[in-house]
Amino acid sequence: MTESRVNQGLFPASDEVLSSLGFRPLEQRYYLCGGEILPWSGAQQSVYSAIYRTQPQPERIRLGSVPQLSATEALQVLDAALKSWDLGRGDWATMRTRDRIAAVQHFLKLFSLQKEKIVTLLMLEIGKNRSESESEFERTEQYIADTIEALKEIDRDAGKIELHQGIYAQIRRGPLGVVLCMAPYNYPLNESFATLLPAIIMGNSVVFKPAKHGVLLLEPLLKAFQEAFPPGVINFLYGEGKEVVKALMESGKVDVLAFIGSSKTAAEIKKIHPRPHRLRSVLGLDAKNPAIVMPDADMDIVLNECLNGTLAFNGQRCTALKILFVHRSVVDAFLARFVRLVEQLKAGMPWEDGVTITPLPEPDKPTFLASLIEDAQTKGARVLNEGGGSRHLSLVCPTVLYPVSPSMRIYHEEQFGPIVPIVPFDDVEEPIQYITESNYGQQVSVFSRDPDLIASLIDPMVNQLCRVNINTKCQRGPDVYPFNGRKDSAEGTLSVSDALRVFSIRTMVATRDTPLNREIFNRILEDRKSNFLSDQFYL
Numbered sequence: 001m002t003e004s005r006v007n008q009g010l011f012p013a014s015d016e017v018l019s020s021l022g023f024r025p026l027e028q029r030y031y032l033c034g035g036e037i038l039p040w041s042g043a044q045q046s047v048y049s050a051i052y053r054t055q056p057q058p059e060r061i062r063l064g065s066v067p068q069l070s071a072t073e074a075l076q077v078l079d080a081a082l083k084s085w086d087l088g089r090g091d092w093a094t095m096r097t098r099d100r101i102a103a104v105q106h107f108l109k110l111f112s113l114q115k116e117k118i119v120t121l122l123m124l125e126i127g128k129n130r131s132e133s134e135s136e137f138e139r140t141e142q143y144i145a146d147t148i149e150a151l152k153e154i155d156r157d158a159g160k161i162e163l164h165q166g167i168y169a170q171i172r173r174g175p176l177g178v179v180l181c182m183a184p185y186n187y188p189l190n191e192s193f194a195t196l197l198p199a200i201i202m203g204n205s206v207v208f209k210p211a212k213h214g215v216l217l218l219e220p221l222l223k224a225f226q227e228a229f230p231p232g233v234i235n236f237l238y239g240e241g242k243e244v245v246k247a248l249m250e251s252g253k254v255d256v257l258a259f260i261g262s263s264k265t266a267a268e269i270k271k272i273h274p275r276p277h278r279l280r281s282v283l284g285l286d287a288k289n290p291a292i293v294m295p296d297a298d299m300d301i302v303l304n305e306c307l308n309g310t311l312a313f314n315g316q317r318c319t320a321l322k323i324l325f326v327h328r329s330v331v332d333a334f335l336a337r338f339v340r341l342v343e344q345l346k347a348g349m350p351w352e353d354g355v356t357i358t359p360l361p362e363p364d365k366p367t368f369l370a371s372l373i374e375d376a377q378t379k380g381a382r383v384l385n386e387g388g389g390s391r392h393l394s395l396v397c398p399t400v401l402y403p404v405s406p407s408m409r410i411y412h413e414e415q416f417g418p419i420v421p422i423v424p425f426d427d428v429e430e431p432i433q434y435i436t437e438s439n440y441g442q443q444v445s446v447f448s449r450d451p452d453l454i455a456s457l458i459d460p461m462v463n464q465l466c467r468v469n470i471n472t473k474c475q476r477g478p479d480v481y482p483f484n485g486r487k488d489s490a491e492g493t494l495s496v497s498d499a500l501r502v503f504s505i506r507t508m509v510a511t512r513d514t515p516l517n518r519e520i521f522n523r524i525l526e527d528r529k530s531n532f533l534s535d536q537f538y539l
């Protein structure tokens, strides 16, 4: 193998890099609970960067710390949420939609002020490059604004009184109770808001546990949350999941679990709830999205979409293309150009211009990826690109593996990192069978120019997966589209409007059509006596 493209020289020598980015280590000795930013003098959990400094010896840069809360504080945080919910009688839960929207609009203004700090922390904590960090922030702003508009639409539709078979009714969506939101490290901002924001705006009270990597970046928002929302509507939980999440779930008082991470962890958390039938779950889990490249595909499109689809943010996207099936008749032509493109990707620090390959935040990830590569090599795959298979500290060089076959771990296991396994095929039934037998059921990308062929592939795949992308990489966005999965890939559907539905339930007020009941309804509506039974809506 030629000299590694990931090397010590790419890392900063010292912590001084932090001040050049306008960042000072942040010791967060407080947490937001019940509307108060409570001081904390107990144990702290250190937060380390994805990035190493090399002098005097290589070490991950320490960025600060957050409280290491225990089961006692977890229950205190839960109590704050329960008090706010107040068995469905809390101010926030019963508030008119327009007032909740006003609070979120206020929050959005405060949120936007924190862009610079949050983008810097995204780069430092999880190693996401500057442009992807900025786009994560902007996407989140857009998500909040779109959620407000989607709720206004739901509110407009709910503003009417229906009459069927002599029964008047008004049907609205009401909150579910206390929601535990847990975020993943790869989108620690966007995917936090993808669940906590719809949960809040629908009137629930939230306990929010930030991701382990990507936790300090929420600190600049604590005051904004405190200012915009009534006490207890949003509460922060830090600490070891095994202790604090266990305490919450054991209580049986969590009504909704919103979790984005592995199916194994989700199953463990759900099992702890003493009355599982009471727990609703909204889960974004594992995936191993394949691409299928047919012989007639436009190779320029294939290369562009597959490069981006496999290696954006070092392949750490649940929607990343994690295995490429390329028809044997075009595989050599594909490999020659794909490998060159991979070799041109620039490795470096996330704040540097034009950088794609950046340090990984999970300390064990480089070793895990190396074990997948080694396993494939011992079973006959070759590393095709220069530097492939090499790593230095937290930088892992993208690795193109070919030919990959079912006996290898990388064929089945989700890598969530910069390995691109490529499988040659002769008959399209081979990738279809792969999808059918897979434990995952999120998305696929199909590359071809032939409408007949594409149509013949769509039908067998739409009932195995939830999105078939034509000549386009797999992705979650635009966020207004449904994002979900089958099998081990998801439970429930997220999107701007679907999320408002999953964090709420339809509740109605009904009455038989009699003069007395009509008079009661009219009085309540005309005098605006109820926030729920109301013909008012928010334009």
Ligand code: G3H
Pocket: 186, 187, 191, 316, 317, 318, 319, 474, 475, 476, 477
């Ligand atoms: O990690 C999973 C993300 O939801 C994927 O979002 O497809 O927009 O990168 P994305």
